[in-house]
Amino acid sequence: MQASLTRMAALLPDGRLWLRARAHFWRKVGQGQNTYFVPEATGRVHAGFVPGSNWRDVAVSFYGCFAMQTDGSLWDLTGFQPGTRNAQAELKQVGKSRDWVKISPGLRHYCGLKSDGTLWEWGSPPIPAPNEASREDFRVPAQVGADTDWVAIAGCDQDTVAAKTDGTLWRWGWIVDRPTNGPAKSNTLTQPRRWLAFPGPQRPHSISFDGDAVAAVCDDGSLWLGGILPFRPVSPDVMMRARTEMVRCGTESDWEQVQLLRPLAAVGVKRDGSLWAWDIALASWLRDKAVAPHVPVSLYPVWVAVCPYGRTYLTLGRDDTLCVWGDPEDNHSYDFYWNGLDSRKLLLPSRIKAREIADLAP
Numbered sequence: 001m002q003a004s005l006t007r008m009a010a011l012l013p014d015g016r017l018w019l020r021a022r023a024h025f026w027r028k029v030g031q032g033q034n035t036y037f038v039p040e041a042t043g044r045v046h047a048g049f050v051p052g053s054n055w056r057d058v059a060v061s062f063y064g065c066f067a068m069q070t071d072g073s074l075w076d077l078t079g080f081q082p083g084t085r086n087a088q089a090e091l092k093q094v095g096k097s098r099d100w101v102k103i104s105p106g107l108r109h110y111c112g113l114k115s116d117g118t119l120w121e122w123g124s125p126p127i128p129a130p131n132e133a134s135r136e137d138f139r140v141p142a143q144v145g146a147d148t149d150w151v152a153i154a155g156c157d158q159d160t161v162a163a164k165t166d167g168t169l170w171r172w173g174w175i176v177d178r179p180t181n182g183p184a185k186s187n188t189l190t191q192p193r194r195w196l197a198f199p200g201p202q203r204p205h206s207i208s209f210d211g212d213a214v215a216a217v218c219d220d221g222s223l224w225l226g227g228i229l230p231f232r233p234v235s236p237d238v239m240m241r242a243r244t245e246m247v248r249c250g251t252e253s254d255w256e257q258v259q260l261l262r263p264l265a266a267v268g269v270k271r272d273g274s275l276w277a278w279d280i281a282l283a284s285w286l287r288d289k290a291v292a293p294h295v296p297v298s299l300y301p302v303w304v305a306v307c308p309y310g311r312t313y314l315t316l317g318r319d320d321t322l323c324v325w326g327d328p329e330d331n332h333s334y335d336f337y338w339n340g341l342d343s344r345k346l347l348l349p350s351r352i353k354a355r356e357i358a359d360l361a362p
Contacts, residue, residue: 212228222253
């Protein structure tokens with residue numbers, strides 16, 4: 001399940017793919033002597049199922065949507081509007097290959113893995129292109145490097161991270177380094193560069209990446225964190241080690257997915273369907289080598305996926321219902337920054353109709 005300001009996608013266990021699409025415009029905002037253009041959703045919401053029940057993966061961003069079928073084919077669903085006339089004509093296959101196994105979105109940039117272990121990308125990367133012609137060519141998937149041992153990928157607005165079979169994590173795009181004793185520095189990488197590594201043999205099953213930190217759930221169900229972890233659910237000792245290597249979070253071996261949601265929050269789904277969140281407020285009190293405890297969010301073990309949706313969260317249940325969860329109000333206050341999530345505002349996941357969720361775009 002994935003969501004952005006203008007698009008939302010839920011891939012059900014039976015292979016059906018539900019999409020929501022909405023137009024957007026750029027609102028001009030003045031702040032002092034500066035002028036910004038802020039995107040806002042507008043117009044009618046188009047929501048419904050994509051034809052077929054053979055969908056396997058989906059990648060949604062603010063600008064587009066791509067999906068993969070069980071036969072390994074890749075499709076562009078950016079122009080698809082459920083419920084409109086000739087909507088099916090907007091389903092466009094990307095190339096003729098049928099060996100895609102995983103896709104992941106950025107802002108205007110997408111990455112994919114093929115069954116032979118190769119890494120591919122398309123769209124507009126957050127790095128300067130040499131010329132406009134290269135941008136045109138980048139509209140079709142192009143292979144990244146020549147390696148054939150990639151196993152997992154995850155993207156964000158600025159850069160992308162990918163994992164190899166040897167347990168190393170690599171990233172490229174617009175990289176922002178934040179040293180402990182100096183100002184932040186930015187750099188652009190057109191090819192993956194080694195970033196982090198597991199201390200032993202591990203194969204990531206799913207990855208969540210927010211540009212600074214990465215959360216990896218491995219095949220054995222263990223959870224690992226790496227990167228820049230300020231105000232994350234870890235102690236200062238773990239925080240420093242995570243800058244150069246992946247560190248294990250807890251001792252459980254039953255995680256299915258862990259999603260980094262803002263610098264102060266992380267939510268995870270276990271293999272039994274239970275939903276958990278970390279008590280970030282306790283992180284500053286942790287002793288060395290300790291991790292903040294995680295607490296159950298729901299008493300019902302029916303969850304299969306979670307994703308951020310503006311300042312709220314979406315969860316998908318095994319009964320094919322979408323639920324909204326969190327505080328839609330602006331909670332980026334100093335109190336929230338230091339004390340974590342306010343339990344008086346953090347509501348339990350509430351079942352709500354899919355079309356109503358589409359109208360709640362933060």
